[in-house]
Amino acid sequence: xxxxxxxxASLLVQDAHTKKRNCAEARFKAYxxxxxxxxxxxxxxxxxxxxxxGTGAFQQxxxxxxxxxxxAKLDKKGNRNLADIKKxxxxxxxxxxxxxxxxxVAAAGIETSLKSKQMAALLSKDAAATLRNFVLRxxxxxxxTVKFEFLTNSRVDGYLKGRVTxxxxxxxxxINAAQLDLVDALIADGSLRKRFNLDFIIGADASDQRPxxxxxGVAMIGSFFMMLVVLALALxxxxxxxxxxxxxxxxxxxxxxxxxxxxxxxxxxxxxFGILGLAVFINYMHLPxxxxxxxxxxxxLMTLPTIIISTRASLKSVPPSIRDAALGVGAxxxxxxxxxxxxxxxxxxxxxxxxxxxxxxxxTAPLLLIGMVGFIASNPPDGITSGLMDPNSAMPAQxxxxxxxxxxxxxERAWGxxxxxxxxxxxxxxxxxxxxxxxxRRW
Amino acid sequence: MQNxxxxxxxxxxxxxxxxxxxxxxxKDVNVDIEANTVTAFIGPSxxxxxxxxxxxxxxxxxxxxxxxxGDIRIDGEDIYDRKVDPVQLRAKVGxxxxxxxxxxxxxxxxxxxxxxxxxLARNKAELDDIVEKALRRGAIWNEVKxxxxxxxxxxxxxxQQRLCIARAVATEPEVLLMxxxxxALDPIATAQVEELIDxxxxxxxxxxxTHSMQQAARVSQKTAFFHLGNLVEFGETDKIFTxxxxxxxxxxxxxxxx
Numbered sequence: 001x002x003x004x005x006x007x008x009a010s011l012l013v014q015d016a017h018t019k020k021r022n023c024a025e026a027r028f029k030a031y032x033x034x035x036x037x038x039x040x041x042x043x044x045x046x047x048x049x050x051x052x053x054g055t056g057a058f059q060q061x062x063x064x065x066x067x068x069x070x071x072a073k074l075d076k077k078g079n080r081n082l083a084d085i086k087k088x089x090x091x092x093x094x095x096x097x098x099x100x101x102x103x104x105v106a107a108a109g110i111e112t113s114l115k116s117k118q119m120a121a122l123l124s125k126d127a128a129a130t131l132r133n134f135v136l137r138x139x140x141x142x143x144x145t146v147k148f149e150f151l152t153n154s155r156v157d158g159y160l161k162g163r164v165t166x167x168x169x170x171x172x173x174x175i176n177a178a179q180l181d182l183v184d185a186l187i188a189d190g191s192l193r194k195r196f197n198l199d200f201i202i203g204a205d206a207s208d209q210r211p212x213x214x215x216x217g218v219a220m221i222g223s224f225f226m227m228l229v230v231l232a233l234a235l236x237x238x239x240x241x242x243x244x245x246x247x248x249x250x251x252x253x254x255x256x257x258x259x260x261x262x263x264x265x266x267x268x269x270x271x272x273f274g275i276l277g278l279a280v281f282i283n284y285m286h287l288p289x290x291x292x293x294x295x296x297x298x299x300x301l302m303t304l305p306t307i308i309i310s311t312r313a314s315l316k317s318v319p320p321s322i323r324d325a326a327l328g329v330g331a332x333x334x335x336x337x338x339x340x341x342x343x344x345x346x347x348x349x350x351x352x353x354x355x356x357x358x359x360x361x362x363x364t365a366p367l368l369l370i371g372m373v374g375f376i377a378s379n380p381p382d383g384i385t386s387g388l389m390d391p392n393s394a395m396p397a398q399x400x401x402x403x404x405x406x407x408x409x410x411x412e413r414a415w416g417x418x419x420x421x422x423x424x425x426x427x428x429x430x431x432x433x434x435x436x437x438x439x440x441r442r443w
Numbered sequence: 444m445q446n447x448x449x450x451x452x453x454x455x456x457x458x459x460x461x462x463x464x465x466x467x468x469x470k471d472v473n474v475d476i477e478a479n480t481v482t483a484f485i486g487p488s489x490x491x492x493x494x495x496x497x498x499x500x501x502x503x504x505x506x507x508x509x510x511x512x513g514d515i516r517i518d519g520e521d522i523y524d525r526k527v528d529p530v531q532l533r534a535k536v537g538x539x540x541x542x543x544x545x546x547x548x549x550x551x552x553x554x555x556x557x558x559x560x561x562x563l564a565r566n567k568a569e570l571d572d573i574v575e576k577a578l579r580r581g582a583i584w585n586e587v588k589x590x591x592x593x594x595x596x597x598x599x600x601x602x603q604q605r606l607c608i609a610r611a612v613a614t615e616p617e618v619l620l621m622x623x624x625x626x627a628l629d630p631i632a633t634a635q636v637e638e639l640i641d642x643x644x645x646x647x648x649x650x651x652x653t654h655s656m657q658q659a660a661r662v663s664q665k666t667a668f669f670h671l672g673n674l675v676e677f678g679e680t681d682k683i684f685t686x687x688x689x690x691x692x693x694x695x696x697x698x699x700x701x
Binding site: 250251321322323324325327328330335339340344 | 502540561
């Protein structure tokens, strides 16, 4: 009682100084919350815009036709000789498609003023090629009638997705109102519909005229082979370098310079690595242009600092008492590192490597310089050598390529490609987080 | 004992100087450590007793700025000779650290690690024998024999320290260095470890660094008092604690400095 009265203040009343401190603390917390809320808001806006614009690419409009594969058109000699049948180009298949479309319209009882050529124009330019490939795969189908789902062209697809409207086609020579009437009728008939498009994920890129047929698959393979190169080179080189620097190297000015430079390398713009790759790997070493091998080498250079820095951090986090213990029972330096320190640091190293790979997977700029943005509509490579040496694209470069093209249908595909890329990145980061959770600190 | 004729001391240190960069940490230390004896190093913090201990198995080699001068001989052989491999030396001079530091592996693997890397066992049965013998010497066998494959880090602090002692003796060293082995342990665990140290004297020459003068008095036969990098006094433990010659020793053991 005496104490309280002597200091002249009640604990039940906050004095001015305490109030000020409490206000400052409350303000700081509010700033923090505001910053986090802003960040989350941006993330939500980003994700909703990507998903709302990109999901369309995973669906595509198809029309179901029954095509009579007339022997008279496809195999004039009638001897089922593959070489002869191959001579029939996609132009040879066009009449079949026209006839089939006309048949369809008649069968469905749709009244239209359109000629069969205009009807067939609703189909994708890819449709004839699809049919030809189907026939060449199994020539026994010649002479029969097959039911087939053909891609429609991107205007029809856009009409179903709301991108193309009757108002917007006024100046469009690719499609007219009568054709849209036919599309409406076919939708009512149930033979023209939107469905999931696996080819977007596994297929190859397509030319400017056929956005509806373009896919991410081949670029994905390109990215896969690049990641293979990065993993095979950056992981062992990075880990070996970090172990040497962290455990064996004497601490002097040379190692100090090396350390500073590794940290600086991590901050070097990726395009610089790209121009280095162009100068060294392509112009000097004459490795093939646009090859995933070169892309992988460039990305290896880029990923190395990330892997070295994270590996050194995880080696550092192993308590020195473990090294002492190993040396104390007479283990050599190398034994203490490989038997004890490295296994304890492994989860951290793996996490760093996965994050480095994820970074490399999303990297575009250096690929522009080594020419990995070409139009690659080829079939998937066969074998590892062809995968590494043949020209290819990569996922982010493919997205860039699509975003550049004029047709708005490609724009949708660019967003769709971003979704695929993000799924890969999120998966890789999730694996990294899981690994860290699973193996973190067991001593 | 086998060296009594030629070299009475197991470890003989002459004019040992240790520098950390520019700091002169150990000044001109001369000491003879006998076989089958527990020798205690006492002294205030930072007096160099741990540093000197770490010279005996060349653990100081791992510190870049550390430089050792002078002569330390084990069985008459200079351990700082160019031809000596520190790794081989450490197999002969085992070490137990201040903080129990078992490997994050099973109890069995903790003890088996040393014998494995030195190739002391030809097969699994021999290794099992070595592990059992070491754990019995570490006075921990009865507590862990049913869970040899449980992680060593799951034991209590005192058990972990005895496991570390078992790990150190598994490689059949001749000298056992202990750097404040009981500072992280409670009184009961400390008593168990002290009892163990006394038993270990039968087979090894033990050097123990301790902050506790009572502990030095309880376990050691010889005591060395370090102060500011100097070896002030070295002699029979009883004598150091009852009739110290140097006034600094007396001040320390009576609690006036430290």
